[in-house]
Structures are given as structure tokens and as C-alpha cells.
Ligand SMILES: NS(=O)(=O)c1ccc2oc(=S)[nH]c2c1
């Protein structure tokens with residue numbers, strides 16, 4: 001239902017007007033993950049995540065989302081394991097969300113859409129010398145996608161735990177950036193279990209602006225790319 005009520009004119013939003021499909025793209029993101037078509041891969045290891053909070057630098061509005069940047073000059077905040085051949089460095093995280101809770105995530109699971117999706121962006125320091133170089137490399141990037149769902153929080157139980165659900169289960173597939181340059185350089189790792197955020201948090205996202213000072217205000221909402229064709233790809237799962 002959310003998709004049908006998703007107005008075409010939103011999909012043609014200036015952000016993606018010229019990028020609805022990359023010419024010749026064979027591994028574009030986001031996709032709808034069909035749970036029953038995903039293939040359990042027993043060789044997939046648990047994902048190992050070591051984030052050092054002192055590497056957190058600053059937050060800024062990059063015109064697509066708000067982004068939290070990390071110091072990636074050393075192997076301090078890294079992920080490894082899972083489908084990965086080596087470790088990857090955390091560069092930034094950001095979110096995608098909708099104007100209302102009926103839509104907002106970029107990926108979907110069996111056509112279920114969530115109000116928002118977190119992307120933790122990492123690059124491969126073994127095959128690239130910088131993030132900017134890695135976005136042009138075949139497997140230069142790993143993005144961990146985490147769905148957000150809203151919850152009614154009774155403050156005595158609100159635990160500001162880290163941004164990762166405790167459940168280790170994930171899907172993984174080869175895809176692309178979902179904003180320009182849309183390069184096909186991303187190993188996607190999509191967590192099966194969403195994290196719960198307070199409704200107020202989602203409302204705060206929606207108060208951000210696409211526009212800068214002095215321009216006519218445009219609320220930063222619906223900053224997600226439409227679904228892309230799966231084409232010749234299989235989504236693997238780390239769980240039965
Ligand atoms: N939305 S996303 O696919 O995670 C993503 C991650 C990193 C990016 O760097 C540029 S440039 N565009 C990007 C899009």
C-alpha cells in the first residue's frame with residue numbers, strides 16, 4: 001500500500017531526477033529482499049564490528065541526508081568477518097526517511113517498508129588509499145543497512161544502546177550507492193532486525209531541510225531512491 005501511495009512525482013524528485021536508472025547498471029541498489037528467494041550460505045561468518053567512539057568527528061547536512069563523519073586515517077573503527085575478505089574502515093553514517101511512517105527506507109523485505117534506514121558506510125583500506133578512491137572500486141565499499149521502526153518508549157526502559165540490533169542475522173548482496181555517483185562498488189549487508197526509535201526522533205529527521213539559508217524552505221523528507229531491478233543477483237542470508 002505504501003508503494004502505491006508513493007507519488008511518482010516524489011520518485012522524480014530533483015535528487016534522483018536524472019538518476020532513476022544508471023545506463024547499463026546491472027547491480028543497482030536499493031532492492032526488495034524476497035525472504036524466500038534468499039539463499040542461506042553456511043560459509044558466511046558472523047559480522048565483527050569494532051567502533052571507537054573517539055573517531056567520531058562531526059555531523060553535517062550534505063543535501064541528501066545528515067551525515068556523521070568519522071576519522072578514517074587509521075584502523076580504529078572497523079568491521080570484518082561476514083562476507084568480507086578483509087577489514088573495512090568506518091567513514092560515515094547517515095539515514096534515509098519518509099515524510100510519514102508509511103515509507104522511508106530504501107531497501108524492503110517482502111515489500112515491507114520501514115519509516116527509515118540507517119547506512120553505516122565503510123571502505124576497503126587494503127585495495128584503496130581513500131574513501132573517494134574506494135567508491136570507484138569493484139568491492140571498495142561495504143554499507144551496513146539497519147531498518148528503523150518507531151516505538152512507544154516508556155522512558156524508564158529507553159536504553160540508548162548502540163545503533164546495531166543485538167540479533168546477528170543479516171542478508172548480503174552486491175549493489176551500488178543509492179545516491180550519485182550510484183557506482184556499483186558496494187557489498188550490502190542488511191540487518192534482519194530493525195532498531196526501535198522513538199517517534200520524536202523520526203519527527204526530528206523531518207524537520208531538517210534540503211535547502212540552505214536564504215532559499216525557499218524544502219523539508220528534507222523522502223530522501224530515498226526507488227527500488228532497482230534485482231537482475232542476475234542472489235541475496236544470501238547468514239541465517240536459516
Ligand atoms: N546511500 S549509500 O548508498 O549508503 C551511499 C554511501 C556513500 C556514498 O558516497 C557518495 S559520494 N554517495 C554515497 C551513497
Ligand SMILES: [Zn+2]
Nearest residue numbers: 094096119178
Ligand atoms: Zn544511504
